[in-house]
Amino acid sequence: GFLYMDYVLRFFDYSNFKGWPNKIEEVTYHWGKDKDRFIEEVKRKKIDVLIGNIPATAYETFREIARALPNVRFVPSLDTQFSNKSKENVTRFAWKYNLPIPKTYIYYHRENADKFLKKTNYPKIVKKSYGPSNYGGYFVHKVDSYKEAKALYASKKYHPMYFQDFIPMEADIRVMLIGHKPVCAFWRRAPKGEWLTNTSQGGSMDYMDVPKNVLELAVRTSKAAKAEYWACDVAYGKDGKVRILECATAFAAFPYIRDWIGQYLMWSLSEGRFRKPHMPMFNWEELGKISPNLLRTMRHITFGKYSASYDGSYFGSQKKSYGEGTVYLHELDESYPIFDVKERTSEEWPSEKWNYQDKFKLKSIKSMKVPALKEQEPPEVSGDESAEELVEESAILNKLD
Ligand SMILES: Nc1ncnc2c1ncn2[C@@H]1O[C@H](COP(=O)(O)OP(=O)(O)O)[C@@H](O)[C@H]1O
Ligand SMILES: [Mg+2]
Known part of the structure; x- marks a missing residue:
């Protein structure tokens, strides 16, 4: 069956599965309190495999739905779609698998973040963590000093506070993969004198000579995510190093x-x-x-x-x-062979552990207090998590091969 959401552009339809002999069902999730009805409909239609992308705002609900339907295979799996939820999740995924990313800091403890921002070096890139990936750079900001960082957080109130070291880059490269094999890749370059490469911000694209280290990093990332299909944006640094900027199962594709x-x-x-x-x-x-x-x-x-x-x-x-x-x-x-990605039955990223966003919610935008901090320590960036070796592309062994 196809998994659809109201108001969300459909990635697949019947014509993508030309020749499939059995009936393909559709189940549409209506935003709001639709969990139980949705589960019932999947059961009633006797669906074995549910294919589709889950947007960020429905991600946690769908982890619950997937648990209630243990005999239904979600493609891509909820674990694979973990990165769709937030930039924090992309980062935690990359940390787990030693995938190179810009040095990243994630704080739920806002006072600790402030202390850190006072003493760190600049520029930094501040991002809104949560929300559909790829808002075209709209929630991405460059700050050149503590003063700018403080002012930005005072006006934007992003939570968690998610920021990165600024990486001077040639361009970024989008790679799309199917069964861990690159099937399309292109450069996106920032307009002259600018640093944002999003094409919606006037960046240009071309398909020629995407480097080997970029394709290899994309394959490692896809394998780590156990993704049937996948896209990642790789920053090609002026230092020649490659780092993951974004990755997800939901992306624009011809x-x-x-x-x-x-x-x-x-x-x-x-x-x-x-x-x-x-x-x-x-x-x-x-x-x-x-x-x-x-x-x-x-x-x-x-x-x-x-x-x-x-x-x-x-x-x-x-x-x-x-x-x-x-x-x-x-x-x-x-x-670059095509791998046959198989179903998995265990949960790699259970929400009880990884849904920090709901666990360490703000009480209100006005107070900017995080009540859960009284009982528990949030998982803050630590020396080892943001370790320098994570940005060294060459020395890392590929655990997945
Ligand atoms: N750490 C960084 N250093 C330098 N430029 C960055 C950094 N992170 C992002 N960018 C630039 O900002 C753009 C948007 O960031 P990205 O993380 O892809 O967010 P979005 O979801 O808005 O696309 C990237 O394509 C890249 O050009
Ligand atoms: Mg992007």
Whole structure:
């Protein structure tokens, strides 16, 4: 079945699952108190697999819904969608898996944050943690001094207080993956003299020569999230290092990419009765030459696989400079295989532990007090969590391979 939400743009529909032999149901979540009705409808329709993205504001409710439906597989799983909820969650996910990110500070204890902001160095980037990922840089601010930070927090009242070291960067790169294989990637550069790279803020994009270390980091991140499909934004620093800025299962994608996800899921769920889509590495450099208006209308794009005896396979005969050397594109397809992401039954990020946001809520915006602080210590950034080694991309072992 498809998991839909009222007022939320639909990522999938039937046309993405062309040829699926069984009936595909739909269940729509109506905002408000709709949990029990929703659970009943899923049961009544005898749904085994529920496919769809859950927006931030419904995330905790859906963790409860998923518990009430232990025999329903959510795709992507609630654990995979953990990063959809907040920037804090993205950060905690990255900390757990040693994925490089800008050095990040998260404070529920506002006085402690203030003490820290007095003595730290600037610039810092202040962000609103909670809310749908990718508000186009609207809730992201650069502060150059303690005075500016204090003034910003006084007017914006973001909670928790979430901020990062400022990373001077060339550009950031969006990578989309299916079964841990990169299927599309592009650079986003800030307008001249600016630091925000969001395209909605006038940034430009291009598809050429996305570096190896960026693709590798994206794959590690997707594997850590056990994501059937995934997107991440990687900051390409002026120091040449790569760091995750954002990652989520919900992202804007051309319809042909959603077709590929549908085909991938049909292959995975049918245990091979449907064919795995072939999505050659760096296909985006070629498809990116097509005007976006045309690309938006193109559906079910397929490529022939490389075979040694057939010289008509474009992606088999092309060489590309990659990393330190030059490789055939079809060789890269072997380095970046499509993984079959399997169902998991345990919870990796249970809300009892990880929903700090509700546990350490403000009493009111006016008082700016956090009542729960009397009984419990919030998980503050500590020396080891924000450790410098987390930004060193090369030295880290990939635990997931
Ligand atoms: N730590 C940082 N240092 C420098 N620039 C940053 C940093 N974090 C974010 N940015 C810039 O701000 C943009 C928006 O930040 P992001 O975390 O992606 O939030 P949003 O949800 O608004 O897209 C990024 O694309 C990047 O250009
Ligand atoms: Mg962003």
